[in-house]
Amino acid sequence: MEYVELLRVRRALVWFVVALAFVLVMVNLVLHGKGGFTIHIGFGKDGVAAGDLVLLGGLGALFLAAVFAGNLPGESTTLPFLWTKPVSRTALAYRFVAVDVLGMIGGIVATALAAVIVIAGLGQIRAIHLDRALLSDAALALGAPLAWYGLTFLAAARLRPEGVARAGALSWPVFIVIAMLTTVTLPPPLHGLVLALDHLNPLAYIAGGDQKGMGLLSAAPAIRGAACWAIALVTIPAAIRLWTVREA
Amino acid sequence: MIAIEGLTKRYRARTVLDGVTLDVPAGSICGLLGRNGAGKTTTFRCALRLARPDAGEVRFGGEPLRTATFERLGYVPDRPSLYAWLTVQQHLHLAARAYRTYDAARARELLATFRLDPAAQARALSRGQETALSLVLAFAIRPSLLLLDEPTGGLDPLLQRATLELIIDAASGGASVLFSSHAIGQLERAADRVAVLRDGRIVLSGDIEALRASEKIVEATFDDGAFRSDTPALAGVRRWEHAGAALRAYTERDPDAVAAELARAGARSVRVLDRNLEDLFMDAIADETAR
Numbered sequence: 001m002e003y004v005e006l007l008r009v010r011r012a013l014v015w016f017v018v019a020l021a022f023v024l025v026m027v028n029l030v031l032h033g034k035g036g037f038t039i040h041i042g043f044g045k046d047g048v049a050a051g052d053l054v055l056l057g058g059l060g061a062l063f064l065a066a067v068f069a070g071n072l073p074g075e076s077t078t079l080p081f082l083w084t085k086p087v088s089r090t091a092l093a094y095r096f097v098a099v100d101v102l103g104m105i106g107g108i109v110a111t112a113l114a115a116v117i118v119i120a121g122l123g124q125i126r127a128i129h130l131d132r133a134l135l136s137d138a139a140l141a142l143g144a145p146l147a148w149y150g151l152t153f154l155a156a157a158r159l160r161p162e163g164v165a166r167a168g169a170l171s172w173p174v175f176i177v178i179a180m181l182t183t184v185t186l187p188p189p190l191h192g193l194v195l196a197l198d199h200l201n202p203l204a205y206i207a208g209g210d211q212k213g214m215g216l217l218s219a220a221p222a223i224r225g226a227a228c229w230a231i232a233l234v235t236i237p238a239a240i241r242l243w244t245v246r247e248a
Numbered sequence: 249m250i251a252i253e254g255l256t257k258r259y260r261a262r263t264v265l266d267g268v269t270l271d272v273p274a275g276s277i278c279g280l281l282g283r284n285g286a287g288k289t290t291t292f293r294c295a296l297r298l299a300r301p302d303a304g305e306v307r308f309g310g311e312p313l314r315t316a317t318f319e320r321l322g323y324v325p326d327r328p329s330l331y332a333w334l335t336v337q338q339h340l341h342l343a344a345r346a347y348r349t350y351d352a353a354r355a356r357e358l359l360a361t362f363r364l365d366p367a368a369q370a371r372a373l374s375r376g377q378e379t380a381l382s383l384v385l386a387f388a389i390r391p392s393l394l395l396l397d398e399p400t401g402g403l404d405p406l407l408q409r410a411t412l413e414l415i416i417d418a419a420s421g422g423a424s425v426l427f428s429s430h431a432i433g434q435l436e437r438a439a440d441r442v443a444v445l446r447d448g449r450i451v452l453s454g455d456i457e458a459l460r461a462s463e464k465i466v467e468a469t470f471d472d473g474a475f476r477s478d479t480p481a482l483a484g485v486r487r488w489e490h491a492g493a494a495l496r497a498y499t500e501r502d503p504d505a506v507a508a509e510l511a512r513a514g515a516r517s518v519r520v521l522d523r524n525l526e527d528l529f530m531d532a533i534a535d536e537t538a539r
Contacts, residue, residue, distance in 0.1 A: 001346055004331060007338075080298055080329040085346040086318040248298035 001087055002095035005071060009103035012067050016107055020060070020114045028121050047127035048119060051137030051221075053112045058141030058206050060111025061104045065145035065202075068100040069152035070168040072243055076161045079248035089244040097236060104145045136222035143228030144206035148175070150235030151200065157242035175203040202228055249273050250295070250393060250424045255304035257287075257294050257448075264290045266448040268304070272424040272441065274392075277415060279435030279456075280428040281529050282445035288428040289326050291445070292397045295426075296323060308393050317393070319349055322386030326397040326428075328378035332371035336364050336381055340388070347389045355388035361410055376402035387414055394418055394425040400434060412438045436525040444532040452532035460523050464503035468515035469494045482509050498523075498531075 072093060075082060083089060119125055148171065156167035178201050181194040195215075198204045204217050205224040216227050255268040265287045272278040282288050293299040295306045297313055308317045330339060336359070344350045359366060362380035364373075373381065379402050386394065396415065400408040408431075415438050419425050429435050435442065436456070443453040452459070463486070470493060484501035495515075499506050507518045523531075 001342060003338075003342055003345055004334070007334070077327070078329050078331055080293075080296075080323070080325045081331075083298060084296055084318055084321065084323045085343075086315055086348075087346060088315045245300075247300060248293065 001082060001085055001092055002099050005096045005099040008071055009068065009099050009106075012064060013103055013106050013110070016060075016064060017110050020110055024114050024117060027118055031118070031122060043119075043124055043127040047129050048124075049131040049133065049137075050128060051131055051134040053115050053128070054108065054134065054138050054141045055206060055221075056115050057108035057110075057112035058144050060114075061107035061141070061145040062148050062202065062206070064104050064107040065148040066152060066168050066171045068103055069149045069171070070156055070164045071100065072096050073153065073156040073159060073167075073239075074161050074164045083248055090240060093240040093243055097240070100149065101142075101146065104149070105142065107145070108141050133221060136220070136225055140206060140221045140225035140228060143225045143232060144202040146232035147200075147202040147205070147228040147235070150232040150239060151202070153239035154235045154242070157239045158246055175201050179204050179207070199227075200231060202231070249307075249309060250278075250395075250426055251307045251310075252291070252295060253305055253307075255291065255294050255306065256302045257290055257299060258302050264448050265294060265301070265304075268445070268448070268450055270426075270443045270450060270453050272426050274424050275419055275422050276441055277419045277425040277427060277439040278441040278443060279439035279525075280426060280443050280445065281432065281435065281525075281532075282428075283533060286445040287448040288445055289397055290448075292323070292325070292395050292426075292428070295395060296321075319347060320389070320391050321393040321395070322389060322391035323394075324379070324382045324386050324396045324399045326401070328375075328382050330370040330373075330378060330381060332369070334370055335366065336368050336370070336373075337366035339370065339381060339385060340366070343385050343388060349389040349391075351388055351390055354390060355384060358384040358387055358414075362407060374402065376404060376407065379403055380407060383411060383414070387418070390421075391418070392423045394423055394427070396425065396427045398428055398430070400429060400431060408434065432526045432529060442525060442528065444529055446533050452528060456525060456528075459528055460525075463498055463500045463523055465521040465523055465527070466497040466499060466503050466506045466510060466518065467491075467494050467521055468497070468507075468510040468513075468518045470514060471516055482506055 082092060085092075087095075116125070116128065119128060152167055152171045155171075156164040159167060178194060178197050182191075182198050182204070185191075186194060199216060205228050208218065208221070208224060216223060219227075250272040252271075253269050255265050256263070257265040268287070268291055270278065280288050280291065290299060294301040294304075295313075306313060308321065311317070334342075340355050340359075343355075344352060362377075362384060364377060364380055364384065368377075370378065370381070379399065383399060386396070394415070399415070400411050403411060412434055415425055415427060427435065427439065440456055441454065442456050442459065444451050482497065484499045485497045485506060486500060487498040489496040489498070495510070497506050497510070503520045507520055511518050
């Protein structure tokens with residue numbers, strides 16, 4: 001049955017790559033002076049860490065996470081079709097999630113490749129180098145979209161299709177607003193609440209913070225990645241549980 | 249066999265199913281009748297755990313519903329449950345991947361019977377074609393359990409007949425079929441058992457032949473509208489019904505004696521009739537229609 005999700009993810013990835021290609025063309029036009037101005041970019045002696053490109057890929061995959069998170073809860077009129085097949089609801093849900101995870105990995109790779117193409121276009125491909133943080137960056141790059149996916153899926157698991165679409169679309173403004181509110185001076189209890197909420201914000205984890213008092217959010221990528229995975233490992237099974245006990 | 253016992257479903261304070269109990273033995277077709285909102289679709293949904301019943305149990309082949317049960321269970325919902333963006337062929341592909349019992353040759357044969365284009369997208373199908381695709385998916389696994397909720401909805405008369413033949417074939421091969429329809433004639437043709445739902449309760453159930461034989465209709469035709477405003481007091485007559493110049497007596501005992509009495513009362517012609525399924529249904533919901 002995951003074939004349905006495979007087709008859906010494939011379609012989303014095609015659109016994602018088309019959008020990336022469009023961005024790529026625009027960036028290349030600007031970088032090569034076609035927009036009436038020229039930008040000179042130098043990567044300094046440190047060059048570009050492959051881990052940073054992977055983290056950029058993680059940012060791209062957040063868009064896909066927001067879309068994929070609505071796929072399973074969005075199954076509404078088709079539940080009688082899905083739930084009368086000889087596959088348990090839980091197994092079915094995990095298979096769908098597995099396909100979505102593959103789609104998010106695809107999004108990370110596509111975004112990182114797009115960044116590599118831009119750098120190559122600048123003739124600086126040699127500036128890219130592998131570093132020791134690559135693995136922890138990769139864990140964070142996948143963990144953040146997974147956490148986003150899990151939180152949005154959890155919020156949408158029992159909603160009707162129109163609510164599911166809203167949950168996916170609203171996830172971006174919600175996470176951005178929470179991140180922005182942490183930088184605003186608020187009364188202490190409110191600031192504490194916003195900071196606590198920001199600890200559930202995948203955007204905050206992937207962006208990282210350099211301010212003191214941000215707790216986990218300003219920790220090393222490996223810790224932030226672990227926090228994202230922990231959020232995902234709690235929210236995804238909880239969302240699946242909610243989904244399997246709803247009525248068709 | 250499909251055995252439903254005490255199935256109860258409430259939505260807040262409203263009881264939609266109230267202790268529904270019915271059996272469909274192997275090789276039998278049970279017609280589920282009822283007015284709109286009587287609880288037919290909810291019975292199917294609760295039986296398949298698409299809705300959570302508040303009480304009762306459903307057993308398929310003696311066992312509660314399990315994931316493996318679906319390997320031999322075909323279901324056609326009242327509203328087709330299809331992916332609008334997938335083609336007919338892709339739906340079949342999904343079924344082929346999901347069921348070990350999927351029979352590709354049978355599916356091709358059914359596609360031809362229902363004249364479905366494998367390349368057509370589900371969103372381009374008419375209501376009848378959607379039902380047809382649901383039927384193809386249900387019958388392509390050669391199921392031994394069939395739950396069909398209005399399986400002829402939107403089909404043309406030829407395809408309705410083809411569907412009835414499929415259902416009868418499946419039952420003659422040993423399948424248990426629970427089949428709801430508003431087309432009483434179709435049920436009469438296919439089903440050997442009936443269950444009538446009224447306000448979520450089974451008000452009549454059993455073998456159709458036995459139910460028909462349990463009561464006879466004695467129809468007498470009178471000249472000059474005799475007995476139009478009055479009915480004779482005859483022993484054993486449960487109910488009288490006027491139909492034009494005819495007077496119908498519903499009797500459970502000795503219809504010949506009632507016929508003789510009516511003849512003596514001056515009837516121009518008298519005949520004893522079997523009740524049909526429509527009579528049984530109308531009788532079962534008589535209190536409701538009087539409301």
